[in-house]
Amino acid sequence: MEFAQFHPTALAMEGAPRFLISEAVRGEGAWIVNRDGKRFVLDVDPRGELAGRDVVARAIWEELERSGERCVFLDCSPLGARAAVRFPTIAATCARYGLDITRQPIPVSPAAHYMIGGVTTDLDGATSVPGLYACGEVAHTGVHGANRLASNSLLESLVFSQRAVHAALGWAGESPPGQPRPTKVTSRPRASTLDPRDGWNALRDALWAGAGVVRDQTGLRAAARSCDDVVAATSGGTTLSTMQLHAAASTASLVCAAALAREESRGCHLRSDLPQASDQWYGDLVMHKDRGARFDRHL
Ligand SMILES: Cc1cc2nc3c(=O)[nH]c(=O)nc-3n(C[C@H](O)[C@H](O)[C@H](O)COP(=O)(O)OP(=O)(O)OC[C@H]3O[C@@H](n4cnc5c(N)ncnc54)[C@H](O)[C@@H]3O)c2cc1C
Structure with a gap:
């Protein structure tokens, strides 16, 4: 459960959703800069914006701690007008909040993105509770190690969901009806005083x-x-x-x-x-x- 992955560049604008600005934008040549226009990620890794997710997220986090600012900026000017053609959804979302990504840097900061840990399962999604299967982000199959690779949710959704469904059907077919029994709730209901x-x-x-x-x-x-x-x-x-x-x-x-x-x-x-x-x-x-x-x- 300690392995929560952060995405380095979520949109950080007052009143706007924490929309993710895809790493592909950096792959195409956009720069991460601070308010002074400095590409500070280069100070911690010679790969700069193309360093791994954890390296870039940490560099931004430390820059925010150092500067006391709320965001850094993704500068798409190296892409020119191509930025809006190549990334129409990002351009349109930013435009809704008054930002033209071909001319203005995008305010960004890291955001929680993926829980690598979860309910321990085997490679068929079986948990330690007989008949209970887990797949998707809630499961911990072990395939992501300590640092999930981008887009590996597809592995969870296409491979492990199918394996879990087949295994669950097999379990249901072999097990006597009525198993397992739901756990009895033992805590006494009471009103919470917390809003x-x-x-x-x-x-x-x-x-x-x-x-x-x-x-x-x-x-x-x-x-x-x-x-x-x-x-x-x-x-x-x-x-x-x-x-x-x-x-x-x-x-x-x-x-x-x-x-x-x-x-x-x-x-x-x-x-x-x-x-x-x-x-x-x-x-x-x-x-x-x-x-x-x-x-x-x-x-
Ligand atoms: C902004 C963002 C962008 C992402 N982009 C990518 C990407 O580009 N590529 C990639 O591979 N991954 C990406 N991910 C990760 C990926 O989207 C998720 O890992 C994946 O969608 C998880 O799917 P899931 O079905 O396991 O869980 P969820 O999509 O979280 O589905 C769980 C469902 O269970 C429901 N639920 C919860 N509790 C209960 C309950 N008690 N009873 C009934 N229902 C319940 C919830 O309402 C929800 O509908 C992204 C994640 C985020 C947040």
Whole structure:
């Protein structure tokens, strides 16, 4: 759960959605610059804008921390008028917010993009619960390593969905009817005093500040405390919005716990206090509810 991938360049304009500006724009020759027009990514990697997703996201994050700005800019001027022809959807979306990408730089900042971890499955989508299959972003098949390659959701949607459906049909055909039984809910319902909007804002702020592109122990501990507060405040809630918030806070809490446990930097998990990868941490962390949420190394 510590491996949350960030996309380096999401549109960062007041009132506009966090629309992704595809990496293909950089592939075609656009530059990432700060307010002074400097191509700062070149300072950390000679590949500049063509460096990996994690490298570029981290360079932007650090530039934002250094400058105190809310965004950097994607400058499409090297593409000239070709920018709008080659990327009509991006051009049209930006135009809706008053931005002409052939003449004006696009304000961008990193955004959460893909959860590499998830429910542990085998290569047929089977989880540890008999009859429960998971596929898609929610599943952890292990195929993405610590740094998913762009567009590999296709693998999840085309390959693993089919495998999971076949395996589930096979399981249903072989298993006696009535299995498995749903787990009995033991918690007593109670009203939550937390306004869900406040809870979502608290979660968002805590994760961005403490479990974002670059993490460290202090920030992760603070984020974990905030997530746990929301978990506690929504526990046993019976409205849909409270239950959704409870599920999100529980997931966020697992992200923080896993990121704290992995004492190294690897792939898209970047710890400023532990910047090197360590052989000791080569492998997966798997959390087991029945074993008190401890971590098991699963190589
Ligand atoms: C902005 C953006 C751009 C992306 N671009 C690319 C790309 O170019 N290439 C690429 O490969 N990947 C891309 N990704 C990643 C990819 O889109 C996702 O990984 C993929 O769509 C996930 O599909 P999914 O079906 O597993 O999950 P989702 O699309 O998240 O579907 C899960 C569904 O389950 C529903 N649901 C949730 N809880 C419940 C419940 N309790 N009961 C019933 N239903 C429920 C949700 O409403 C949702 O409809 C992008 C992601 C983002 C955010």
